[in-house]
Amino acid sequence: MNVIAATTSVRVIEPLWRVRLRLAWRSFQTGWDIFRENPIGLIGLGMIAFFGLMAIAHPLLIATVWPPNVYDPLMGYDKEIIVHPSPPTWIPNAATEIQSLRPLSRFRHILGTDPLGRDVLSQLMSSTQSEFALGMMAALVTVVVGTTLGAVTAYYGGVIDMIFMRISDLVIMLPFIPLMIVLGSMFDFQMLHLALVYGILVGFGGNTLVIKSQALTLKVKAYTEAARVAGGSNLHIIFTHLVPNLLPLAFLSMMITVTNAIFIEAVLSFFGLINIRMSWGIMIQITQAAGYLLTSWKYWYLMFPAGLSISLLCSAFYLVGRAMDAVVNPRLRKR
Amino acid sequence: MSLLLSVHDLTMHYATRKGEVSAVDNVSFDLAKGQSLGLVGESGCGKTSIVFALMRLLPENGMIKNGYIMLDGKDIVAMDYAALLKVRWRKIAMVFQAAMNALNPVYTVGQQIIEALELHLSNISPAQARERIAILFELVGLDPALMDRYPHEFSGGMRQRAVIAMALSCSPDIIIADEPTTALDVIVQDRILKRIRELQRELNMAMIYISHDIAVIAEVSDRIGVMYAGRMAEMAESADIFDRPMHPYTYALMGAFPSIKGKRRDLKTLPGEPPDLLDPPSGCRFHPRCPYATDVCREKQPDFTPVNGASRSDLTHGHYVACWHPMQGVTL
């Protein structure tokens, strides 16, 4: 009697996709419980939520309370104020500091205006969206490139491993910022291009080695062998068994990548190498170009908010990444 | 025989994120000088936890809730760190499970034993220590010249012997061996078992030997304690455990080991699995799997009772069982 004949008497009821959904939700809940235990993660998450609100709030404000001709981050200009840049309107002695045609409301420019007459807060908030997009995009590219590369080189070994590892060595050796400066001067970089280039370079870089070493341990696990005994092709084994077990590790590096991508963008904007309209880095660049960067504390509102935002968003992702450590690596969890 | 170690009503829990795991529950046993006690049971039955409690080597989340461990008139449970140092290795020494992996690969084996000696025996000079190690090595069947080699130059069996030498280094009264031969092949295991038993007799050391393999326990132990789910189910002289097992679990265990001698018999499965100690069964912890369980078994936990006139106060001899319906129709 063979197995086939003996088993066709049992009926299964629930559709598979719904079961998978339920299981995914359950594992998410478990992960969330563990994440919640570490206050660092919650702080990071809170900061990200704050910036998220900022990003959402901007178009709402433009649509309702802020007239676009004044508050548009690129084209706005406040005619009421004679001298730009002007300090925030809520500081004491505003009347004497700001030279305006008429007395202004305290909330007119919460962070002042930049040398071109545009509202600083508006610039800050509108940039948030593209910063997020940049970070996410770069992280995604890094994860895809890093995981695939790590899994493939570990699985096949031999010549493939050697070639890619040497490329990886080269990438690690190249000094990053000078490289980006050179590339930026040669090509017309937009946010998207930056995300892609950055993602690929990091994907080939140091983190791949970590992923590859993990993949090497996975390659010899019994379940991989079982898949091969069942007749699984190389591709099947790589993408069904290696990659899903590598993703948690890759996810961690993702957080760091977001941090670095945002920072790199700021640096490149500062050097004027990116062709984007507005970002936190551009805000600082404009300050420098107009000569206000290294002056006294008087023009703090021109660069301090932008700089602080960069630091805070970067740290937020980093903190989340650290808290994710415990979720990803069961050994780091509290007993 | 004089009483050396007395464990009474020892209870130990582990605190985990899911709750408290009742790992050891009211376990009592006594050990006389030179006596060898074998603790047998499946993984999770508490045998390793007990010996860790004896050495006070419990992890952070392990708590001794109740009971005492008397050694030389002092309670180990209540000892402070200074007193413990005098007990560890000098009175009780341990050979850990997979001990061959317990050797630090960056130091020579000799250096590691010297470390133990210097820590526990003050005023021992390096020359004296080396002499002592040479003697120990010969005792366990190793060439003394190997003292200056690194662990990776030893085979598995040799490493195990080295670890045994380390345990013997301060001439302890009691040696605890936690599954010392699991990872070794049967011929090496046989040699080491023989040597351990010989040493134990020569040096008149008491021994607590832990294993899940009843055949190995039968060969090295004078007395056997059968543990299940954190409790001691039965304890008696080795021959009695095999001839007259009274606890249904002991009886089932006997029937679960295939043997190469004797008739090839059909082995009986014990249905079910060992219980989850986060939420152990009520009453007797074996009742879900016991073919003879009745209501009283489900409700009340049976006491560890002496049988056939065994002493209530000195557990170094005699037959003890924790069961409401012990087999062989024995009345308690």
Next chain:
Amino acid sequence: MTQTTYTDGTLVRVEGLKKHFPVGGGLFKRAKSHIYAVDDVSFAIQKGKSLGLVGKSGCGKTTTGKMLVRLYDPTAGHIFLNDVEVGQVDLAEVKGAQLKTFRRRVQMIFQDPYESLNPRRTVFDTVVEPLAVQGIGDLIDREERVAGLLDMVGLTPANTFMFRFPHELSGGQRQRVAIARALIIDPTFIVADEPTSMLDVSIRIGVMQLMQELADRFAVSYLYITHDLAVARYMCQDIAVMYLGKLVEMAETEELLAHPLHPYTQALISAVPIPDPRLQRETLEIKGGIAQPIDPPLHCRFYDRCPFADNFCRDNDHPLLEDKGDGHKVACYKV
């Protein structure tokens, strides 16, 4: 070797199987020495019977088993499978699509129940994998077969176990899942690599009994690899003993245990502890030996340890396996 059709009830015949691993060397350098992990091993497994392969770790039994399922490619030798449909096939020679088809005939159960299941895949995913990889049946068929098989291995009701993850199962339950996975594509032959050595004693018997039951029900033969003679006695009708890559003795189980002829077998049997404190045993003492067969000498591999060896044993090649009557084969000059 001649390819005869075996009508005598032989299922698998292994002839002259060898596996040599190079030591040192790499992409550009030839290895100077080799590990002769499996050196000229031949045996046959009958239909409806199981063969126990016994020896200490490092003797080559696992390597032999892995060659039978083509996890390793043999360095030399043949693995003749008597297939109902195609007649005789040499599993050592098949490649590509043909290999994939013949993987349906031979499956494996691994030693470590904690490593042989992918922790991220549900029980269903694991058991259905062979079907999915071989493209058998549609989704409904597959679900039914998995459910049926889970029932058969004692994981009932199937619906509760189907979507659990490995960490929610005990060791014994995981091994049952592994058994279900091995059986689902209806193999004729299963290599079981110490499937119960990592399980608790009271669970072990249940799993072994299950394996026997299923063997009878589905006409599956086992190559049961173990270091434990008692387990081999319980599960197998024939036993073969390996030492340092060579087969030293092979006979029917009870015959081997009652009248062991090779000194190594005698030493092995005498060293097994007896679960009865009153019985004494006499160990046959043999000297300590080397662990791995690297560039072994050309004489009998057991010469250094054998208590009966003499100059003849040293001056001649490793003895061949000879039948001493009634199918009891030994490789020894002193018998």
